[in-house]
Amino acid sequence: MKITGAEALIKSLENENVEYIFGIPGGVLVDIHHHLCMSKKIKHILMRHEQVAAHAADGYARATGRVGVCMATSGPGATNLVTGIANAYMDSIPIVALTGQVKSPMIGTDAFQEADITGITLPVVKHSYLLKDPREIGRVIKEAFYIAGSGRPGPVLIDIPRDISLAEVDFKYPDSIDLPGYKPTVRGNPKQIKLAVKAIMASERPIVYAGGGVILSNAAKELTSLVRFLRVPVTTTLMGKGAFPETDDLSLGMLGMHGTAYANYAINESDLIIAIGARFDDRVTGNPEKFAVNAKVIHIDIDPAEIGKNVKVDVPIVGDAKQILSGLLVALKTEIKSSKHRPWGAWLTKVEAWKAKHPLFYKKDKVLRPQFIIEQIYALTKDTDHVITTGVGQNQMWAAQFYKTDTARDFLSSGGLGTMGYGMPAAIGAQFGRPKSLVVDIDGDGSFQMVSQDLATAAAHKLPIKICILNNMYLGMVRQWQELFYECRYAAVDLGPGMPDFVKLADAYGAKGIRVTKNEQVKPALEKAFKDPSTYVIEFCIDREECVFPMVAPGAEITDMMMEKPARRSR
Amino acid sequence: MKHIVSALVENKPGVLVRIAGLFSRRGFNIESLAVGPTEHPEVSRMTIVVDVADQPLEQVTKQLHKLINVIKLSELRMDESVQRELVMIKVKAPAAKRAEIIEIADIFRANIVDVSRDMIVLEVTGTESKIDAIENLLIPYGIIEFARTGKIALARGSKETEQ
Numbered sequence: 054m055k056i057t058g059a060e061a062l063i064k065s066l067e068n069e070n071v072e073y074i075f076g077i078p079g080g081v082l083v084d085i086h087h088h089l090c091m092s093k094k095i096k097h098i099l100m101r102h103e104q105v106a107a108h109a110a111d112g113y114a115r116a117t118g119r120v121g122v123c124m125a126t127s128g129p130g131a132t133n134l135v136t137g138i139a140n141a142y143m144d145s146i147p148i149v150a151l152t153g154q155v156k157s158p159m160i161g162t163d164a165f166q167e168a169d170i171t172g173i174t175l176p177v178v179k180h181s182y183l184l185k186d187p188r189e190i191g192r193v194i195k196e197a198f199y200i201a202g203s204g205r206p207g208p209v210l211i212d213i214p215r216d217i218s219l220a221e222v223d224f225k226y227p228d229s230i231d232l233p234g235y236k237p238t239v240r241g242n243p244k245q246i247k248l249a250v251k252a253i254m255a256s257e258r259p260i261v262y263a264g265g266g267v268i269l270s271n272a273a274k275e276l277t278s279l280v281r282f283l284r285v286p287v288t289t290t291l292m293g294k295g296a297f298p299e300t301d302d303l304s305l306g307m308l309g310m311h312g313t314a315y316a317n318y319a320i321n322e323s324d325l326i327i328a329i330g331a332r333f334d335d336r337v338t339g340n341p342e343k344f345a346v347n348a349k350v351i352h353i354d355i356d357p358a359e360i361g362k363n364v365k366v367d368v369p370i371v372g373d374a375k376q377i378l379s380g381l382l383v384a385l386k387t388e389i390k391s392s393k394h395r396p397w398g399a400w401l402t403k404v405e406a407w408k409a410k411h412p413l414f415y416k417k418d419k420v421l422r423p424q425f426i427i428e429q430i431y432a433l434t435k436d437t438d439h440v441i442t443t444g445v446g447q448n449q450m451w452a453a454q455f456y457k458t459d460t461a462r463d464f465l466s467s468g469g470l471g472t473m474g475y476g477m478p479a480a481i482g483a484q485f486g487r488p489k490s491l492v493v494d495i496d497g498d499g500s501f502q503m504v505s506q507d508l509a510t511a512a513a514h515k516l517p518i519k520i521c522i523l524n525n526m527y528l529g530m531v532r533q534w535q536e537l538f539y540e541c542r543y544a545a546v547d548l549g550p551g552m553p554d555f556v557k558l559a560d561a562y563g564a565k566g567i568r569v570t571k572n573e574q575v576k577p578a579l580e581k582a583f584k585d586p587s588t589y590v591i592e593f594c595i596d597r598e599e600c601v602f603p604m605v606a607p608g609a610e611i612t613d614m615m616m617e618k619p620a621r622r623s624r
Numbered sequence: 625m626k627h628i629v630s631a632l633v634e635n636k637p638g639v640l641v642r643i644a645g646l647f648s649r650r651g652f653n654i655e656s657l658a659v660g661p662t663e664h665p666e667v668s669r670m671t672i673v674v675d676v677a678d679q680p681l682e683q684v685t686k687q688l689h690k691l692i693n694v695i696k697l698s699e700l701r702m703d704e705s706v707q708r709e710l711v712m713i714k715v716k717a718p719a720a721k722r723a724e725i726i727e728i729a730d731i732f733r734a735n736i737v738d739v740s741r742d743m744i745v746l747e748v749t750g751t752e753s754k755i756d757a758i759e760n761l762l763i764p765y766g767i768i769e770f771a772r773t774g775k776i777a778l779a780r781g782s783k784e785t786e787q
Contacts, residue, residue, distance in 0.1 A: 232691050234634065234691065234693055234694050234695040234780070235692045356690070358683065358687050361682075362683060486741065
């Protein structure tokens with residue numbers, strides 16, 4: 054029986070068990086929406102901006118481990134997706150982005166709402182397709198979901214010209230995939246695992262450095278077993294938060310530019326770095342010439358292109374973290390049983406001393422400080438099923454430092470691209486994917502204002518997300534750089550003029566809002582908002598000039614940390 | 625240092641730009657590029673010559689491997705591969721000079737593919753240095769036009785141009 058391309062597309066997406074498509078319709082999508090609204094399996098969530106649609110698909114994917122889907126029309130709809138696609142690409146998040154395209158014969162003629170979206174997105178997709186034949190629909194959808202979700206995950210874009218949606222086609226969803234150029238290595242080479250065991254046994258000051266890859270491969274359990282067996286310290290990247298419980302004694306929290314001092318000291322003094330699903334980003338290593346100069350490196354990653362990209366690697370193991378970590382644990386158990394193993398007690402003692410000497414701290418006075426607020430959010434949410442999302446900038450770093458994340462897929466943040474505005478869209482996607490979880494967006498006033506129109510989406514679906522705006526009326530991280538490195542010349546960072554009344558804004562969209570100006574109001578306001586089933590905006594009017602510390606100046610050695618404001622500048 | 629990258633790729637639209645993009649993103653200039661179908665019509669071979677240091681090139685080849693449309697990829701060492709280029713040279717050839725030019729063509733085993741009253745088109749295949757040599761010899765006669773393919777290459781011996 055013949056069906057239209059649009060129907061074939063919907064059937065294909067149903068075959069991939071898609072629950073939600075985050076998107077905005079448009080001229081060339083009309084035929085697709087005509088059938089999508091009839092689907093019993095897939096719900097279309099109407100957003101107010103396509104960037105938010107892409108971030109929502111991303112947040113859904115991170116929170117659930119499934120492939121997120123977003124859809125936009127040709128031209129401006131598609132170009133608005135680009136930031137969200139790039140964000141997913143940088144953090145290796147599996148999303149499928151569907152874009153409408155003008156009719157095939159009109160492609161390349163500057164037709165109305167035409168944009169070469171496969172061309173524009175080329176450097177920020179794992180793969181992309183421009184459909185040319187309606188008979189390809191099933192195969193392309195199946196490949197796209199497979200490519201997005203397997204190996205090192207990433208975004209896949211499918212551009213669908215309108216004539217493909219309209220064409221009639223004999224449809225059958227394929228049951229196999231043939232991609233001769235795509236065979237990700239999953240199993241780690243046993244020889245390399247042996248070498249890793251040898252390196253670990255020979256080390257005196259080992260440290261585990263875990264990144265987002267651990268979460269992507271669902272290997273948090275395996276990592277935790279390995280670390281607790283070995284009893285070695287663990288530091289994670291921003292993306293790795295949740296890969297290992299941060300409340301565990303062995304956790305050093307996040308490392309890098311705004312990492313804990315003890316994590317930075319420990320990794321720099323280590324003689325073996327066991328890197329898992331992490332990529333030695335510049336925000337982690339600081340000056341790479343001076344980064345952990347005495348350490349050998351075991352690098353476990355599914356992407357061979359990451360091996361040796363930023364640092365020299367002694368023992369590379371290419372493959373899936375989950376499998377490799379289980380293999381490594383088995384091998385280490387055998388090894389440690391048969392040899393006289395000295396545990397790393399002295400090293401742990403040293404690390405403990407750093408922890409005791411240089412804890413994360415902030416001034417505890419009458420001033421409403423963001424760190425205190427995050428501690429309160431933590432206290433109220435840690436024992437419930439929760440998802441934390443963040444904006445980008447100071448709010449994100451405070452959240453990363455003070456929200457102790459114990460479980461994978463519960464802390465969602467834009468790492469690689471650092472996309473302001475990620476917090477609320479990710480919260481929307483996460484809440485759809487995990488309807489029973491308490492979803493809290495820890496956001497900044499600048500970040501939130503980049504996407505605030507989508508309060509409408511949250512309110513329309515009565516999503517109980519909680520948007521906590523740490524409002525310092527500044528683009529705070531840039532202001533911090535200007536304060537610390539540019540003689541306090543605050544240029545283009547003051548958001549005071551034009552600052553909306555966030556409580557009224559929430560009200561205008563049919564959400565609820567509350568403003569907090571004092572320490573003692575924090576807990577009651579959070580309790581009230583968390584109990585309420587509505588979309589809730591909680592505005593915290595925080596100290597305007599609070600900074601994120603520790604801070605490693607860009608390009609400096611990572612142990613060269615500023616712990617507080619230099620005396621002459623403190624106000 | 626010059627490197628030859630040989631890739632077997634799916635013969636589909638957009639593949640060339642994906643590959644070129646990985647070079648241009650890092651600011652590498654592609655010195656020559658030759659693409660053509662192989663014995664399997666759905667597969668093309670691309671031979672890319674770039675002039676970069678080893679380490680940054682390794683990053684690019686690893687990224688090239690990751691492209692879904694790239695089936696196989698290898699870097700060919702100059703001494704372990706055979707390389708050829710083809711060039712067509714349109715040179716001024718008045719009656720008085722024609723014999724000299726034909727003599728040069730014979731030495732280089734070049735073919736004369738077109739001739740008219742005052743010019744000859746020569747077709748030469750060979751290594752880069754051979755082509756440079758005949759070009760230099762013909763310059764004094766006056767080269768009117770010149771078209772040179774990129775380098776194509778295969779591994780020597782029975783070894784396949786493997787991953």
